[in-house]
Amino acid sequence: DVKVTQSSRYLVKRTGEKVFLECVQDMDHENMFWYRQDPGLGLRLIYFSYDVKMKEKGDIPEGYSVSREKKERFSLILESASTNQTSMYLCASSVTNNEWYFGPGTRLTVT
């Protein structure tokens, strides 16, 4: 079974803190994605990566950065957390458009 894991299920951070969210997949997938999900807005793409050290901006990259130093790991970084970044963060990985798997999600609260 494909496994996509995320470093934390729940996280509480203070405004201005630097926050790291990690995602690891164990199926050698090239493509990895970070989404955030908010009520009424659905899933919105923040950043994605098709290969190691490669990254592309999604629809809402402002306030975020990413790192992909190894194929299996894709990190999302909030440089200076703000309250409007309180959300559910979902990582996904895929090989093709048929095989798309989500991690369990991280619910981040910024106070």
Add this chain to the structure above:
Amino acid sequence: QKEVEQNSGPLSVPEGAIASLNCTYSDRGSQSFFWYRQYSGKSPELIMFIYSNGDKEDGRFTAQLNKASQYVSLLIRDSQPSDSATYLCAAPLYNNNDMRFGAGTRLTVKP
């Protein structure tokens, strides 16, 4: 216009009835379509995908695709309370591995 649009609901059906979930998409180049189920507090899980015009059946679930109308639907027969969840429609952008999601339709099946 959003790339993938769904009626956000909520949709409520009695146990045993057919639940019908609808989705439209804007990218005529999209070749495949996916339905995900998401329970509250959980990450999305893939239920079905469809490529060809017409119907595709898998157990109690039937996906229907009409490319001319840019319309895809999911029918759930003999609905059960355990089907109560948010259902997300998704389509990859043409010539792109980026998946676009609808905002989701919340379904409640009442015993």
